[in-house]
Amino acid sequence: MISFERVTKRYEEGHDALREVSVDIARDELVFLTGHSGAGKSTLLRLIMLMDRPTRGKVIVDGQDLAKVSSRGIPRHRRNIGVVFQNHKLLFDRTVFDNVALPLIIAGYDHREVARRTRAALDKVGLLSRERALPITLSGGEQQRVGIARAVVARPRILLADEPTGNLDPALSAEIMQLFEAFNQVGVTVLIASHDLALISRMQHRILTLRDGRLLGAAS
Amino acid sequence: MRAKASGAAQRREGASTSRARFLDRYRSWRDHHSLSAADSLRRVLDNLGSSLLTWLVIGIAMALPTALSVALDNAREVSGSWDSPAQISLFLLKSTGAEAAQALQAELQERGDVAEAVLVDKVAALEEFAELSGFTDVVASLDENPLPHLLLVSPATGVEPSVLQAELLALQPVEQAVVDMAWVQRLNNLMDLSRRLVLGLAGVLVLGVVLILGNTIRLAIENRRDEIIIVKLVGGSNAFVRRPFLYTGLWYGVGGGFIAALLVLAALFFLEQPVSNLASLYQSNFQLSGIGLIGSLQLVLLGGALGLIGAWLAVSRHLGAIEPR
Numbered sequence: 187m188i189s190f191e192r193v194t195k196r197y198e199e200g201h202d203a204l205r206e207v208s209v210d211i212a213r214d215e216l217v218f219l220t221g222h223s224g225a226g227k228s229t230l231l232r233l234i235m236l237m238d239r240p241t242r243g244k245v246i247v248d249g250q251d252l253a254k255v256s257s258r259g260i261p262r263h264r265r266n267i268g269v270v271f272q273n274h275k276l277l278f279d280r281t282v283f284d285n286v287a288l289p290l291i292i293a294g295y296d297h298r299e300v301a302r303r304t305r306a307a308l309d310k311v312g313l314l315s316r317e318r319a320l321p322i323t324l325s326g327g328e329q330q331r332v333g334i335a336r337a338v339v340a341r342p343r344i345l346l347a348d349e350p351t352g353n354l355d356p357a358l359s360a361e362i363m364q365l366f367e368a369f370n371q372v373g374v375t376v377l378i379a380s381h382d383l384a385l386i387s388r389m390q391h392r393i394l395t396l397r398d399g400r401l402l403g404a405a406s
Numbered sequence: 407m408r409a410k411a412s413g414a415a416q417r418r419e420g421a422s423t424s425r426a427r428f429l430d431r432y433r434s435w436r437d438h439h440s441l442s443a444a445d446s447l448r449r450v451l452d453n454l455g456s457s458l459l460t461w462l463v464i465g466i467a468m469a470l471p472t473a474l475s476v477a478l479d480n481a482r483e484v485s486g487s488w489d490s491p492a493q494i495s496l497f498l499l500k501s502t503g504a505e506a507a508q509a510l511q512a513e514l515q516e517r518g519d520v521a522e523a524v525l526v527d528k529v530a531a532l533e534e535f536a537e538l539s540g541f542t543d544v545v546a547s548l549d550e551n552p553l554p555h556l557l558l559v560s561p562a563t564g565v566e567p568s569v570l571q572a573e574l575l576a577l578q579p580v581e582q583a584v585v586d587m588a589w590v591q592r593l594n595n596l597m598d599l600s601r602r603l604v605l606g607l608a609g610v611l612v613l614g615v616v617l618i619l620g621n622t623i624r625l626a627i628e629n630r631r632d633e634i635i636i637v638k639l640v641g642g643s644n645a646f647v648r649r650p651f652l653y654t655g656l657w658y659g660v661g662g663g664f665i666a667a668l669l670v671l672a673a674l675f676f677l678e679q680p681v682s683n684l685a686s687l688y689q690s691n692f693q694l695s696g697i698g699l700i701g702s703l704q705l706v707l708l709g710g711a712l713g714l715i716g717a718w719l720a721v722s723r724h725l726g727a728i729e730p731r
Contacts (some may be wrong), residue, residue: 235639237730265641275636291441292642294434336640 187213187344187375188234193243195229195399203229205399207243211377213343216370218386219379221396227379230396231346234377235267236260248343265293268337268374272349274329276321282308282332283317289340307339311365327358334362338369345369347378351385359385438649446653449626450661457661460622464662467615468709469669471608472697476670478600480694485593492567492590496557496574497582504529506579507555514557514574519565526556554581612712615662619716620723623655627724635730647725652717659713663706670697670705 188211195204204226211217219227232238233245236252245252248266255263268289276285287304295303308314311331321329330350337345347366351359359382367389370376380386386393395402450457498507507525514523531553536545561570567585575583627634634647674696685692697705 237639261638261641261643261646263641264639267641269639271639275632275639277633277636288637288642289640291434291438292637292640292646294431294438296430296433297437299430 187211187215187248188377189246190230190233191244191246193233193240193245195226195233195238196241202399204233204240204396207396207399207401209394209401211375213375214370214373216367216376216391217378218389218391218393219377219396220381220383220386220393222381225396226399227381227396228348229399231269231348231377231379234344234346235269236263261292265289265340266342266344268340268342268345270330270333270337270345270347270350272352274321274333276329276332276336278321280320281317282313282319282321282324285321285332286317286335286339289336293340303339304335307335310338310368311335326353327362330354330362331365334365338374343375345374345376347376347380349380350378351380351382356385363389438646442650443653443656446650447657450654450657457658460618460658461661461665463618464615464658464709464712465665465669467611467618468662468666468705469673471604471611472666472670472701472705473673474600474604474607476674476695476697478597478604481600482597483695484692485597492561493586494559494561494567494571494574495582495584495586496559496577496580497584498555498557498579499581500554502555502579504555507557510577510579511557514559519562519570519573521560521562522558523560524558526558528553528555531556615659615709615712616716616719619655619658619713620720622658623651623717623720624724626654627651627720627728631728634725634728638728639730644725648721651721651725652714655713655715655717655720656710657713659709659711659716660706661709662713663709666709667697667702667705671702 188209190207190209193204193207194202196202207226207230219230221227229238233240233252234247236255239253247263250263252263277288280288283304286307287300290300290303305314305317308317311334313328313331313335316324316328321332324332334347334350337347345366350366351362354362363378363385366376366378378386498510502510504527507527511523511525514520528551532545532551535553536542559570559574561567571583571585574580637647674694678694681692681694
């Protein structure tokens with residue numbers, strides 16, 4: 187589903203964020219990506235989302251060589267990927283419902299379908315009763331769940347998460363991880379960047395470790 | 407294993423239904439247009455104070471050239487309604503006698519392209535001159551009358567004075583035909599000059615309106631930078647991001663055009679009474695003509711168009727620069 191072939195990303199200031207990274211992530215897989223901060227976790231996710239392009243190497247997502255996606259094609263590419271951000275990136279002047287509905291509106295669904303799917307996604311993360319609330323009135327964990335609902339509402343084939351449990355206590359973190367596992371169960375490829383080793387090593391999934399931009403031996 | 411297999415089947419089903427059909431796409435595109443329009447209008451109305459200021463600035467900038475152009479139209483109407491703007495003076499040959507001059511006057515009076523022909527007899531003219539100038543003695547000492555008979559001819563309405571002048575010059579006893587056109591030409595030139603000045607002013611102010619709107623939209627884009635980034639991150643196209651800002655520009659422009667129409671209307675209302683008072687002093691029933699309903703609608707439409715152009719300029723300049731980092 188996601189494959190990197192000898193990918194190197196060098197930033198303009200000369201810093202190599204990724205060096206010769208090669209990895210294959212299959213459909214239906216849930217993979218953790220770990221490493222100290224600055225090891226290249228975010229860069230790897232950014233390359234998948236086309237927020238950046240690799241300096242060398244090839245990134246293939248869902249059979250598509252990303253080098254062949256023009257800048258006009260980026261929105262369409264991103265619609266196939268759900269993303270959960272560490273700092274949630276919610277619209278604070280919109281209700282929870284409107285935040286979650288955004289990808290569906292962008293993708294162009296009929297408004298009844300938008301309402302149906304949005305409520306289904308909110309139900310899945312246990313926030314259906316808060317659909318009229320503004321994000322600012324929610325707790326950190328709840329905001330993160332709104333972000334997750336938004337990431338999965340358009341039923342993407344790939345779900346990326348950048349430190350989704352970064353600011354949460356262990357119980358909430360475990361809960362969030364269970365949500366990701368549930369999505370993986372229904373066939374979504376999930377890639378989670380996290381440095382919460384204690385949490386992710388308890389879960390039975392492949393862990394990719396980055397150190398200074400290089401991928402260490404993959405363990406499962 | 408079974409869970410995974412059924413999961414995959416479910417995903418395939420999800421993938422096929424997630425391709426929204428074309429008609430749905432069209433509907434949702436339309437829905438997003440009305441949603442953006444309504445949302446932009448709500449934002450404009452939420453900040454009523456600053457929106458009102460923007461509307462006023464645009465309204466004044468559009469009302470100024472409109473009002474001047476209305477004033478010019480009225481001035482043209484006034485000048486056009488004056489009778490016989492040009493008069494042709496026919497100086498007859500010295501040898502022409504009084505009877506011949508009178509016969510010519512009668513003949514001219516019969517013509518269709520002549521409204522009026524007045525004979526100024528040379529004897530009467532000399533006496534009048536002597537009387538008015540005070541040179542009675544000098545005039546009396548002249549051996550013969552130096553003045554010719556003079557016919558003042560007013561062309562009928564719609565007759566080009568210069569054409570008539572050429573025809574009259576060909577007549578037998580006419581020595582010279584002079585069209586007293588200078589002041590008409592001056593007036594026309596003045597009107598042309600004013601028209602151009604108004605056009606130039608309108609051009610500059612239209613440019614100003616576009617720039618003001620562009621700047622207002624630029625600020626709106628800056629204020630919603632985070633939102634734009636988020637929309638782009640979840641796959642919003644440039645057109646999707648652009649849409650609400652174009653509508654914001656449209657609303658500012660339409661409001662400005664509306665204010666402009668109101669201002670012009672108010673100015674006309676304010677001037678109507680004194681103008682008709684003045685006109686009645688000149689025994690005229692001249693009425694100020696305004697821009698009318700169609701003109702007002704055109705102003706509103708023009709405002710909307712300028713708003714769209716300004717917004718488009720701002721959006722194409724600034725939106726591309728906002729990318730998720």
